């Protein structure tokens with residue numbers, strides 16, 4: 505019922521020529537993958553060129569962050585109005601934004617609402633740290649982040665929403681969470697919280713991705729779980745062969 509989605513988060517990597525090269529390497533493989541929505545999230549500087557390279561394909565583009573105001577005296581920021589000409593998606597609240605740039609749940613909520621108001625699909629990231637996990641607080645932390653992130657989002661807007669569950673300890677560490685553990689968090693925590701805000705039907709409609717050390721060798725196991733609707737891929741999205749293999753694994757879902 506929910507179309508699988510695989511998004512590549514390139515983070516702070518790739519100059520414009522490097523980004524174009526990667527897209528050129530990705531395209532032949534990605535275009536053979538069916539039944540999966542694919543989103544590339546390069547740095548802002550490469551969005552324009554890549555949007556041209558993706559013309560005529562059904563591969564989508566996303567940004568990695570955004571400010572909530574649409575214009576004004578906010579030096580260095582990029583607005584939803586600027587992004588909506590270039591891309592369809594925007595990653596919001598990634599744990600690296602929370603950790604290194606001090607983004608709060610309230611900031612993320614403002615961004616989510618601004619993205620939705622401008623017809624950008626937010627990929628809202630949530631996930632507990634290692635410390636929180638070891639203290640048995642994963643459910644509490646994730647439910648608070650989902651609740652705060654979606655405050656004020658209407659039921660109809662819920663149809664244009666993606667959640668990414670990314671335990672912080674699994675990101676970039678090579679130590680992925682277990683598919684069973686992720687499935688349980690989504691089923692027992694994320695969907696019930698969404699149901700409280702958006703209603704049961706919409707909560708079942710929203711795609712929830714897993715992120716954290718997803719590789720070609722473990723992707724199929726995650727996609728085998730009914731609650732895991734795809735992946736937000738960091739490191740492995742910078743390698744064309746690996747990213748195509750992950751997208752292909754999602755098409756088996």
Ligand code: PGA
Nearest residue numbers: 675676716717737738739
């Ligand atoms: P990773 O990153 O795949 O390199 O662990 C995932 C993410 O940060 O979105």
